[in-house]
Amino acid sequence: MADLDYEGFWKETLIQLRNDLGEEEFSGWFSDMKYLRAGNNSIVVGIPSAFHRDKVKSRYQNVINSKLKELSGQEITIELEIVGKSAKKPSPAAQSTAKSDDSSAAATEKAPKVKEKRGKHPNMRDDYTFDRYVIGENNGFAANAAIAISKNPGKAYNPFLIYGGVGLGKTHLMQAIGNSTHENSENKVIYTTSENFLNEYVQAIQDGKMNLFKNKFRYADVLLIDDIQFFQDKERIQEELFHTFNALLDSKKQLVFTCDRPVTELKKFSERIISRFGLGLIVDLQPPKYEERCAILKAAAEARKADIPNEVIDLVSKNISSNVRDLISALNTVIAYTELMGKPITLEIAQQRLKNIFNAPRQANLSMDNIIRVAAEYFGLTPNDLKGKKRSQNIVFARQLAMYIGREMTDYSTTEIGQDFGGKDHTTVMHSIEKIKGKLLTDPTLESTIESLKRSIKEFSAKY
């Protein structure tokens, strides 16, 4: 066998690091490094200053070593040797950490490039900031906690879990934490959807590169994972999540998650993960009330520099109460129309344009069948469970909720709904609806469950 190609390992490590870290962060730390020689089970690399050396050691050494090990199949580690370009006086950091390191005289005090103003984060929306997040009674607690976290990641509330129905601003709030941290600190922020996390995991297994996967997420100072309900039922990825979770919590890195329902309603979800959520802070987002909806619309109109009369704001706020996404999208419909037609926005135009949207929930393709299918799936049951006569607690609750939602979303009478639920009497349907109404008064989480279910039903119905 030929000698191990140390320089090749180093080159490959750099390629992988560039991939993992992104160009900006990578060039801030690694572009000035030079391969020097093979040491004794080590690779000696030149680095411009003691400052660089200490930073790279604390942030990247473990990751580099594990990449080297993976590439070579041996315990090869990295040694950093200072080879300053210009002779400047050593930085205080260099003096205090380097023992008899005479070459530290060459250390520069120049801050690395990452300290300069960072550009946009590569995979978050740059308009999802706190500035653009309208805070009201419905989201005040969550928003203030998020702001506190962004000022002190890893210290304030960890892990942080935001839950609430679709379109209520979970992703916006989560990315606001990420954007603010990314902009105001050197911290590394990683944002991923749960789906993407799973895809990367599967890919890593296929390519035999699990170490890369692990390292990538464990680099993070702030890890944001969106929509964790996606992990329901998927045991292996939950296991991986658990390990990532622990590794980051142990090193006091900030974790933020979102979920479209209370964690207690996640089915087939690791108890160990759920109990760790309990160690941090769990907050929920409620649908905005009328005043909050007006405030959001005004802010959105301003951001688009659109002149919207108050009566139009009022019209939209009164008619769309489901969530913020629908609210803003209704506004955009009106703005787009008037922009294209070159007309100012008036109440008449808004009424005309939005007629269909306002009436949308009672659309014909919202069949009871679809409602039953989606509700059953949500609770991990079958449609026949809901149509049948079984009286176990979870089935009864799911059945009652599906009937309630059926009545809310369609024009079907209680008699018709009873028919669709396996020929039940209309009094049974009425009784179910009353039960849910009662629960809504005492269970603060039920409303968001219902909203999220309705949303899924609409999405499902739009597809089939």
Ligand code: ADP
């Ligand atoms: P979720 O992740 O909960 O489904 P998003 O974060 O995607 O919801 O929000 C949906 C839309 O509503 C986005 O365009 C977002 O910017 C907007 N939005 C949500 N809440 C607010 C808020 N409080 N202020 C301003 N815009 C908001």
Ligand code: MG
């Ligand atoms: Mg989202």
